[in-house]
Amino acid sequence: MITIERLNKVFESKSQSVVGVDNVSLTINQGEIFGVVGYSGAGKSTLLRCMNILERPTSGKVYVDGTDLLALPPKRLRTARQSIGMIFQGFHLAMSKTVEDNVAFALKAAGVSRQKRKERTLELLDLVGLSDKSDQYPAQLSGGQKQRVSIARSLANNPKVLLCDEATSALDPNTTKSILKLLKRINNELGLTIVLITHEMEVVKEICDRCAVMEEGRIIEQDKTYNLFASPENALTKKFIKTVMDFEIPNELYEQCRGTIVQMKFAGKKAEESIVSDLLKEFKIRGNILHGKIDYIQKKALGIFVMELEGEPEEIRKALESLEQNLEEVEVLQSDRTVHRVAAGTE
Template structure:
């Protein structure tokens, strides 16, 4: 659906050239939700704006649904953009227009007649759950409601792609969850491909099929979201994962432990198997779970536990070897 091929974007400042995107290549499949995560200044917003040529790449190619956007005339590009909706952190609603008028404006600009505009706006308001706010103005709406209007406006012309630039960053956690649930519904019911820019790994975990981690204008790691959570390879990716799966033990607790501390990871169906209890029955060791959590990513469980094993050294070593043979990741902390 979207192919970004060796795209770079340079800006000129008083101090010289600044590289916003540095030779990035990505393939985003039709019908998936793809996340791009990175800290501020990583280049992720510039990259997503290159995908609809709001920022024209300095070099490379951007192909959306088989069309090379950089090879189009200005008129053809404007037409192609009708199939690419976009929502932003700041909503960008016209304060002097009602909810109805804000959504209808996108349809009017596309040449849709008045009768069909009204029908389409009503459909969209029902989809985003705002049918009762049709005559309200943006100042009368909450942040989440404003973003729902922005989503409805972005969907007005039946796009095939929806680009979301930090769409939940200005929202509280509860509202963020409701917006992510709406985006997932749109993806599943309408088959729209969604690209989601964020600096929050929690957002990626909630709805993204695949994701990429961006740093200094480059993609440093990419893959299925579950795999990135289960086995991150780059330091920055590990930092992002750590923000969701926080397993820092208090130093006083660690110092008080007399046994071996091990961190265990349970993937998929292993999360429901009695591997630890079987180990405790087979070996003369005692086990004390100090920390643990099970997250569901793409509806697959990922469990991480830290436990203390005590007993004779040979028994503890044998117990750890037993765990290593049955789990994909066992790390001896001390």
């Protein structure tokens, strides 16, 4: 659906050149929700704006549904853009126009008759759950409702692609979830390809099929969303994952524990198996769960548990070896402090 080849965008000024996008290549499939995540300044919004040539790339290729957008003359490019909807963090609504008029704007620009504009606008407002707000003005709406109007407007011309630039960043967590559910429903019902730019890994976890991580204008890692969460390779990706999956163990708890504290990551079916209980039966150790959580990403389980293991050092060693053979990730957060105390006293 969307193919980007060796894309570069350099911003020139009198004093310097700033690289916004650095040699990026991506393929986004028909009907998927593709996330691009990165911190501010990573180049993700610039990349998104290059996808519909709101920013003209310095070099490279952009294909949407087989059409080379950069090869189109201005008039044909404007026509091609009608198949690409876009929503923004700041909503970009006309405050002096009603909700209905805001949604109908793109239809009017496309030359659609008044009657058909009316029918299509009411259909879209029903789709986004705002049938009763058609005569109101943006100032009378909540942030979530404004974003729903923006989504309805972006769908007016039956686009094949929807580009979302930080579409939930200005919203509270509950409203964010409702907007993400709406986008997922639109994706399912209309078969729309959605590209979602965000700096929040929680957003990616909720609805994205695949994800790319950007840093300094480059794609540093990309994969299916579940795979990125289960087995991140890049240090920045791991940092993003920690904002969603990790939790801090209080220092007081560390002080109270005398055994070996280990953090374990369970992926897929292993998150539903009795690996820990089997471990406690097989080896002469005792286990105390300190913390844990299971998330479901793309309907597959991913769990992280922190556990204190107590027992003879050799049994602990064997148990850790067994965990490392069975799990995606095992990290010892604190070694057996009782053993260390005895060793220190011997010296």
